[in-house]
Amino acid sequence: MEKLIRLEDAVNLVRDGDTVMVGGFLAVGTPERLIDALIAKGVKDLTLICNDTGFVDRGVGKMVVAKMFKKIYASHVGTNKETGRQMLEGETEVVLVPQGTLIEQIRAGGFGLGGVLTKTGLGTLVEEGKQVVEVDREKFLLEKPIRANVALLFAEKADVKGNLSFHGATRNFNTYMGAAADISIVEAREVVQLGEMCPDEVVVPGVFVNYIVDGGAL
Amino acid sequence: MDKQQLQEFIARRIALELKDGDLVNLGIGMPTLVANFVPEGRDVLFQSENGFIGVGPAPTEEQFDPCIANAGAMPVTIVPGGSFFDSAMSFGIIRGGHVDITVLGALQVAENGDIANYMVPGKMVPGMGGAMDLLNGAKKVIVAMEHTAKGAHKLLKQCTLPLTAVNAVNLIFTEMGVIEVTAKGFVLIEQNPEYSLEQIREATGADLIISMNLKLMA
Numbered sequence: 001m002e003k004l005i006r007l008e009d010a011v012n013l014v015r016d017g018d019t020v021m022v023g024g025f026l027a028v029g030t031p032e033r034l035i036d037a038l039i040a041k042g043v044k045d046l047t048l049i050c051n052d053t054g055f056v057d058r059g060v061g062k063m064v065v066a067k068m069f070k071k072i073y074a075s076h077v078g079t080n081k082e083t084g085r086q087m088l089e090g091e092t093e094v095v096l097v098p099q100g101t102l103i104e105q106i107r108a109g110g111f112g113l114g115g116v117l118t119k120t121g122l123g124t125l126v127e128e129g130k131q132v133v134e135v136d137r138e139k140f141l142l143e144k145p146i147r148a149n150v151a152l153l154f155a156e157k158a159d160v161k162g163n164l165s166f167h168g169a170t171r172n173f174n175t176y177m178g179a180a181a182d183i184s185i186v187e188a189r190e191v192v193q194l195g196e197m198c199p200d201e202v203v204v205p206g207v208f209v210n211y212i213v214d215g216g217a218l
Numbered sequence: 219m220d221k222q223q224l225q226e227f228i229a230r231r232i233a234l235e236l237k238d239g240d241l242v243n244l245g246i247g248m249p250t251l252v253a254n255f256v257p258e259g260r261d262v263l264f265q266s267e268n269g270f271i272g273v274g275p276a277p278t279e280e281q282f283d284p285c286i287a288n289a290g291a292m293p294v295t296i297v298p299g300g301s302f303f304d305s306a307m308s309f310g311i312i313r314g315g316h317v318d319i320t321v322l323g324a325l326q327v328a329e330n331g332d333i334a335n336y337m338v339p340g341k342m343v344p345g346m347g348g349a350m351d352l353l354n355g356a357k358k359v360i361v362a363m364e365h366t367a368k369g370a371h372k373l374l375k376q377c378t379l380p381l382t383a384v385n386a387v388n389l390i391f392t393e394m395g396v397i398e399v400t401a402k403g404f405v406l407i408e409q410n411p412e413y414s415l416e417q418i419r420e421a422t423g424a425d426l427i428i429s430m431n432l433k434l435m436a
Binding site: 027 | 351380381
């Protein structure tokens with residue numbers, strides 16, 4: 001199956017009202033071109049699942065400024081004033097999730113697990129409305145799996161089968177979100193032909209990648 | 219002491235707590251300064267929750283790589299022997315008890331070790347990021363903070379702000395001294411001689427036990 005698609009076709013895979021996962025950590029490892037193209041297209045009423053909301057001019061934060069989200073799940077929104085404003089004025093619902101819990105919920109969503117048990121959040125607001133499970137007399141919070149319609153991801157290198165490799169601290173949420181979304185689109189800085197990527201080098205197997213956009217040298 | 223001197227004084231003292239072989243995670247702000255004062259030759263590795271072990275100093279112009287930033291989005295380097303990984307691995311390291319020491323800031327700490335450091339409802343809601351996981355998973359939790367917030371107590375019998383974690387803090391370093399959180403409450407184990415015991419007591423919103431082995435804060 002041909003996975004390499006044009007940027008303009010990629011953004012048409014995202015529809016109003018979709019839940020989208022976006023890779024990146026404070027705009028490191030974020031698919032900036034996909035984001036810019038989505039803003040240009042003007043999708044709305046999205047639910048975002050992302051580690052953070054980046055900055056007003058960088059990363060997923062640009063989509064916050066463009067008011068594309070009705071709901072946001074993130075571990076941290078403090079670097080984007082616009083997220084704070086939308087949250088405090090009731091324009092956008094923000095659900096704060098501990099970072100380690102968020103990645104595990106995504107992992108569970110993609111890997112066929114019914115959830116994860118963690119001590120993180122016990123005795124805090126995070127516990128509200130959740131089941132506390134006792135295992136060998138130790139208490140844990142049950143955190144349920146989460147999934148999305150589309151995952152927008154970034155990789156340093158992809159081959160045409162969607163096998164991915166990374167550079168520096170860009171792996172963050174990019175390695176698991178593809179598994180937890182119905183459609184995953186990867187913006188790769190470099191796209192190589194079949195056989196040009198050493199199997200030892202592959203961090204994410206292409207099975208989790210539906211589409212690749214050639215990000216070119218950024 | 220002005221604000222910068224005060225922060226450096228606290229960070230310098232905390233740096234002495236780091237032992238050979240320790241894996242350490244530093245929070246944003248004052249905790250980050252601790253890395254600047256690690257004694258020469260001490261074999262300490264820093265973890266950054268966005269996905270690597272071996273955080274090094276800020277890069278020179280030639281070293282600068284936009285894909286290598288710390289969890290506060292500041293450009294950094296990676297030291298020889300370092301490694302990159304994704305968020306699932308990163309929080310496995312954190313929750314799994316493989317981080318020896320975490321240093322975090324705090325808005326409030328209670329005498330039983332409860333800590334509040336991620337939101338002020340209705341005012342400042344940046345989110346917990348990785349703090350809840352670090353507080354639950356790190357073997358030793360160190361708080362770096364000013365003793366009071368412009369005179370308002372931060373060390374309390376009970377926190378009034380939403381908790382980040384229950385019963386989590388081990389040691390608190392302020393400009394006035396070093397306080398250990400014990401089953402009996404706050405114990406002053408080091409005193410900055412610039413402040414009298416009376417002044418430190420007054421600045422503390424809970425009972426303060428003076429250690430039998432009270433030392434001067436270096």
